[in-house]
Amino acid sequence: MIKLLGRADSLNVRKVLWAMEELGLTCEREDYGGPFGRVDTPEYLRLNPNGLVPTLIDDGTAIWESNTIIRYLADRQSAPAFGGGTAIERAHIGQWMDWQLSAFNAPIQSLFVQLVRLGEDKRDQRVVDANLKTLHNLLGILRRALSDKGYLAGPTVTAADVAVGVMLHRFFALVREPAVDPRIVQYHGELAARPGFKAHVAIGKP
Template identity: 45%
Template sequence: MLRLLGRRTSANVQKVTWLLTELGIAFQMEDVGGEFGGNRTPEYLRLNPNGVVPALIDADTSVWESNTILRYIANRFGPTHFYPSDPAARAACECWMDWQLGTLNLCMTPLYVGLVRTSPEDRDAEAIRRHHERASSLFGLIDDTLAERPFLAGEHLTLADICNAVFACRWFALCREERGVRPHLTRWFEAIEARRVFQDHVVMPLT
């Protein structure tokens, strides 16, 4: 059985538990990171030298970095529409996966830390305003894309949507006034939000 090391409140862990459940793949969850600790031990660092969660253990194979784990699962247990085999369709999916890591993360993570993990008296209001403005613009880009298709990479839910919907969930939880502002983003998110697996693995209190 696959072992997944991480904590269920981590956005990057949620991506993985969501996909595993969608594909009906059994896994054993082991609490690591955050309040559980254990992610800086020599044992864990041998599995994931970056010292963050998640790490996926498949027999003698250790995989880290959440989006790489998603690709590994799709390749290991596929083929699946979550990760298209056609080169052009796969590239469309991977563009949005890389965009989430390299662009959306750069404002959503500090916005989350500033609003959830920083006490009110220690918050940097200007930095929060700046990250909120940038995130709003980026979710506007998603909205523009979804005006032309039901999902980010085309007609079907893919890894592109899994990566970005986890952060859309946080965006709407942090900034409730944004809910419904962009019609295509809202339609896409509400369709994903209605999935039982999303409710079970992604919708939870922010910590």
């Protein structure tokens, strides 16, 4: 049985749980991180030296970084439709997963800190506005990458959509009625209709 260490409300844990559902996999999950702590113990740091969640344990081996975990699971299941069948397909999926981590993540997480973690008195509206401007540009890139039908790397949902989709969930939960292209709203709606998204991502928290 695959073990996943990480609290269910962590966005990166939600991402892995959604990917598992897409791959028809189940796991035994244990609460680590946030209010549960347990990530700064020598035992946990031996599994994941970053002291962050998630960590996946399969066959006695630990793997960390949510996108790497997802790529591993797609390989493990030999799931070309989800993880890419050819080197080119894997690169097209991987580039969006890297884009999520290197470009899309930071402004959304900063917005989350400003709008959810900090009280209204501590909020810096200039930071909020700067993040919204950056996100407007990034969502323009996403819009241009999506054709009129289908998903980021083709006609079916892949690991690219899972990585980007969890961040879109947070964006739409934070910014009510954002001025975004209707195709982005439609894309998000299609991802949000998937059982794995409903079960693990849309859990009532941004």
